[in-house]
Amino acid sequence: MPQSLHTFCNWLANTPPSQLFQNVAWIIPAVQSVHIFCISLVMGSVALIDLRLLGITGRSQSISGMTNRLLPIVWVSIVILFLTGAVLAIAEPIRSLENPAFQAKMLMLLLVGTLTFFFQDMLRGDVAFWEMSPARRATAKLTAVVSLLLWVGIVFAGRWIAYMDTSYGG
Amino acid sequence: MPFQALFMWIEQSPVGVFMRENVIAFPLVESIHVLALTLVVGSISMIDLRLLGVSARNHAVTKLSNEILPVTWVCFVVAATTGSLLFSSKAVDYTHNFFFLGKMVLMACAGLNMMLFHFITWRSVANWDTDTPAPFAAKLAGGLSLLFWIGVIIFGRWVGFTIGGAF
Numbered sequence: 001m002p003q004s005l006h007t008f009c010n011w012l013a014n015t016p017p018s019q020l021f022q023n024v025a026w027i028i029p030a031v032q033s034v035h036i037f038c039i040s041l042v043m044g045s046v047a048l049i050d051l052r053l054l055g056i057t058g059r060s061q062s063i064s065g066m067t068n069r070l071l072p073i074v075w076v077s078i079v080i081l082f083l084t085g086a087v088l089a090i091a092e093p094i095r096s097l098e099n100p101a102f103q104a105k106m107l108m109l110l111l112v113g114t115l116t117f118f119f120q121d122m123l124r125g126d127v128a129f130w131e132m133s134p135a136r137r138a139t140a141k142l143t144a145v146v147s148l149l150l151w152v153g154i155v156f157a158g159r160w161i162a163y164m165d166t167s168y169g170g
Numbered sequence: 171m172p173f174q175a176l177f178m179w180i181e182q183s184p185v186g187v188f189m190r191e192n193v194i195a196f197p198l199v200e201s202i203h204v205l206a207l208t209l210v211v212g213s214i215s216m217i218d219l220r221l222l223g224v225s226a227r228n229h230a231v232t233k234l235s236n237e238i239l240p241v242t243w244v245c246f247v248v249a250a251t252t253g254s255l256l257f258s259s260k261a262v263d264y265t266h267n268f269f270f271l272g273k274m275v276l277m278a279c280a281g282l283n284m285m286l287f288h289f290i291t292w293r294s295v296a297n298w299d300t301d302t303p304a305p306f307a308a309k310l311a312g313g314l315s316l317l318f319w320i321g322v323i324i325f326g327r328w329v330g331f332t333i334g335g336a337f
Contacts (some may be wrong), residue, residue, distance in 0.1 A: 029331050033324040036204070037211065040323070044212020047241060058237045061229075069226055152205060159201040162337055 009093035021091030028091055035084040038077040039155065045070040045077075046151050053130070053144035063140070064127035071120055078113070101164045105157035112150040119143055177261040189259035196259060199252045206249035207326070211319045213242040221312030223303040230299045231308075260333065267333055273325035280318035287311035 012018055021027050052058040052066050089096045096102045119140075122129045130140040180186055189195050219225040220234055257264050264270045291307045298305050304312070330337040 029327050030324075033320075033327045036208065036323050036327060037320055040208040040211035041215060042212070043205070043208040044214075044216055047209055047213070048216070048238065051241070057241065060233055060237070073225070155205045155208060156201045159204050160197060163197045 005098060006094075009097050012090060012093040012097075015090075018090050018093065021087060028088065031084045031087045035081060035088065038080045038084070039158075041077045042074050042081070043151060043155070045074045046147060050144035050148045053140045055141075062127070063130050064123050067120060067123060071116070074116070095165050096161060099161050099164050101157045101160040105154055105161070108150045108153045108157065112147055112154070115143060115147055115150070119147075173265075174262070177265050180258050181261040183258065185255065186258040186261065189255055196256065199255045203249055203252035203256060206245045206252060207323070209245040210242055210249055211323060213238050213245070214315060214319060218312040218316040221304050221308045222316075223309070227302040231304065232295060232299050263333055264329075267329060269325045269328040269332055273322055273329065276318050276321040276325060280315060280322065283311055283314045283318060287315075 013022075048058060049066055049070055052061065052063060058066060089102075119130075126132075130136050181190070189199065216226065216238055217231075217235055220227070220229065220231060226234055287308070291305070291311060294305075298308065303309060
């Protein structure tokens with residue numbers, strides 16, 4: 001598998017789009033800036049939802065009111081993040097796809113995406129689902145903590161891609 | 171540069187040396203900086219978008235800002251502290267970097283915009299708390315804030331590409 005992944009990365013790095021992204025100096029920083037702004041929207045939204053679930057802030061709003069308002073921002077941002085992230089991965093396939101920090105980031109993203117989907121899905125059937133019983137309230141709080149930790153991990157892993165890169169001294 | 175001696179002193183201080191020479195210090199502090207700044211910009215954007223009438227239209231501006239701004243300020247303090255630590259690693263280089271200086275100017279603009287909004291437009295907030303659209307002055311403040319902070323991100327990202335090290 002590692003060998004075939006490496007072959008794929010080498011192939012990808014030589015395709016015309018990859019060559020274009022590598023050769024036009026402003027593309028990577030510009031795309032990264034859009035990427036970071038979208039992460040900001042996700043982190044802002046997720047932090048407010050999770051702090052509400054933990055009962056720390058936003059108590060004047062219902063859980064479903066808050067998720068209805070903020071989760072669409074999260075999902076739209078994730079689509080833009082995926083597209084801009086794809087440009088960055090195509091530009092530097094070996095640096096990203098073969099990078100343990102990148103792989104950890106994708107794994108955490110998959111976990112938090114699944115978690116968020118199911119959390120939201122429960123609210124679709126019943127807006128008060130997560131407020132109905134002590135057990136559900138506890139589950140919602142646990143979900144909030146796990147979600148926050150995963151998003152923090154995603155931001156850290158994302159930044160660490162630059163430091164796990166073999167072309168950077170470490 | 172009038173403060174050259176000060177910047178030299180900062181970068182030769184134990185903190186500056188540690189940030190420069192410890193293998194893990196810079197990436198770790200930088201990751202916390204990125205985390206904090208995403209929360210600053212993300213939370214401020216929520217208020218800016220409300221002022222612009224794009225999102226949270228049925229929420230009172232005062233209630234939204236009371237709930238969100240404490241998060242923004244805590245994260246801003248973390249971002250400023252970690253940013254200062256990063257700065258200490260190469261203080262002299264940063265003060266000669268166009269994008270770093272631009273970022274500082276943009277943050278000053280964002281701060282000034284916030285103060286004008288707070289001391290002038292905000293005084294009459296009781297009259298337009300639940301209005302969508304908000305009055306023009308409030309919309310303008312929201313739009314400018316969004317632009318300045320997006321600018322801060324763009325310039326901040328370019329600092330990494332122009333100062334050396336890992337990007």
